[in-house]
Amino acid sequence: MFSVTSAEPHPPAPGPFNLAAHVLARGAALPDKMAMQIVRPTGAERWSYARLLAAVRGAGTGLLALGLAPGDRVLLRLGNVPEFPVAFLGAIAAGLVPVPTSAQLTGPEITAMAARIAPALIIAGDGVALPESPAPVLPAVDLARMGDLPPCEWHMGAPERPAYVIFTSGTSGQPQAVVHAHRAILSRALMHDGWEGLGESDRILHAGAFNWTYTLGTGLLDPWTLGATALIPGAGVTPAQLPLLLKRFDATILAAAPGVFRQMLRAPLPALPKLRHGLSAGESLTPDLRAAWRAATGTDLHEALGMSECSTFVSGSPARPAPEGTTGYPQPGRCIAVLDDIGAPVPRGTAGQLAIDRRDPGLMLGYLDDPTATAARFHGDWFLTGDTVDMAEDGALRYLGRRDDQMNPGGFRVSPLEVEAALAGLPGAEDWAVAEVEIKPGTRVIACFYTGPEPVDPDVHSAFAASRLARYRQPRLWQHVPSLPRNANGKLNRRLLASLWNPK
Incomplete structure (x- = not known):
C-alpha cells in the first residue's frame, strides 16, 4: 500500500465571502x-x-x-x-x-x-x-x-x-x-473535530503570541467561529503562572508549544478539574513529555503538524488519539501523500517528503511577489512541505523532522527528533536538543545541548546514549547550556543550536 490518502474535494467557498464575517457570525x-478574556494573575479584561x-x-x-x-x-x-x-x-x-x-x-x-x-x-x-x-x-x-x-x-x-x-x-x-486567502478559514473547520475537540462551551487558553499562526487560529479564530471563549495570557505572564490561570479561569483546553508544557511540569501542578485536554504544535511532541503530562494532569496532549503555508493538517484528537511515537492521522477531509525524490508516493513505512493536495482550501495563495519561490514548493498536484515523515499501515504519520534539519554524520542520515526522543530521562537534564556540528574541516558529529542545574560528566551521558541508540546515532559531544534557543512561543530554533557549541 502506498503512502497517500484520498478525500472528497472540499466544497468551494461560497461567494461573495469575507473571513471576518464568517468568524464572527x-x-x-x-x-x-x-468572547475573549486577557488573563493575568491579578484579574482579567473581559x-x-x-x-x-x-x-x-x-x-x-x-x-x-x-x-x-x-x-x-x-x-x-x-x-x-x-x-x-x-x-x-x-x-x-x-x-x-x-x-x-x-x-x-x-x-x-x-x-x-x-x-x-x-x-x-x-x-x-x-x-x-x-x-x-x-x-x-x-x-x-x-x-x-x-x-x-x-x-x-x-x-x-x-x-x-x-x-x-x-x-x-x-x-x-x-x-x-x-x-x-479569505477561504483559508474554511479549512479550519476540519481541525475542530480532527484535532482540537473544540465546541461552543469550551474555554481555550493559548499560551502563544498573537502574531503566531498557531495562536491566531487555534487561540482566537477557531473558538470565535464556534462561539466559544478565548483565554489569552496578558503580556509578561510566564509558563510558571499558567497553571494558576488555567484553574482560576476554568480553562477546558490548553494550547501551547511543547517547550511551554515542559516548563510547566518543572513544578507540581494544581488540580485542574475543568481541563479536558491539551493541544501541542510548533515542534515535535516527544513521547516522554506526553507521558509526563498525562501523569501530572490525567489529561492527554494532542499534537498537530502544520506550517505557516497551510496551518495544521495532520493531528491526533480526543476522538482518535495518536498512537505512541506518531503525530497522528491526516485530518478528515485532507488529501496528503508521502513522496520520494521524484514525486512518487512511497510504500507505507518508508520515509519521504510530506505533501498536501494543492486544492486544499487552507493552502496559501503564494509567497508575496515571489512566483519563483512559490512554484518551487509545488510538484504536479502536490504542495511540498519540506517535512520528512513515514506513514504506518493504518495511516498514522511519524514526523522525522525538516528535510534541511536531517543530520548526516559519517554518511548516515539521522533524524534529530528520533535521537532526542531516545534521550528521554537523560541524567541531570531538564531539556535537550541535538544538532550536527563541524569539529574540524570535513568532520561533523552529533552534539547534544542540555539544560539542568549543573554540568554532568560526559561519560555518564555517553553511557546512557549507548544503551538506547545505535552508535552512528549517538551524540559524541555534550554541552551544558543556560537555555536552548527558542522563540517567543517556545519553538526551538535549530538553526541557532549548532552555534552554541563551544570546543573549550
Missing part, C-alpha cells in the same frame, strides 16, 4: 457571551461578543476613513493586547490585508519586513519597535477609540482574494511573506 447570535463585534466593525470604518482602500496592507506592531485581534479582523472586515508581526522584532528586522510588504498603514502599540517606513502610524489607543464608530459593511468578494499576510518563523532560513 456565531458570536452575533451570542452578544452577551464572553470582552463580550457584542463588544468584540462593535470594536471590529468600528475599526473597519475608522481604517477606511483614513483613506485606505480594499487591498491595502496594514502592518500590525502590537503585543498580546485586545487591539491585536480587533485590528486583524477589522482590517479584513473592510477588505484590507493585515500583516501581523512579532512585537519582539527589532527595528532593523521589522524595517526589512516592511520594505517587502510596502504597508499603507502601521498600527503600533507602546514600546514596540517600528520600521523605517514612509507609511503613517496609527497608535493602538486611537484604534481603540474607533469602536464607537458606526459599523462598517462587510467587504464581500471572491473567496480567493488575499485576506492576510504572515511571515514564516525564519528558523530554517530567510522568513517568507505568505499570502492567505
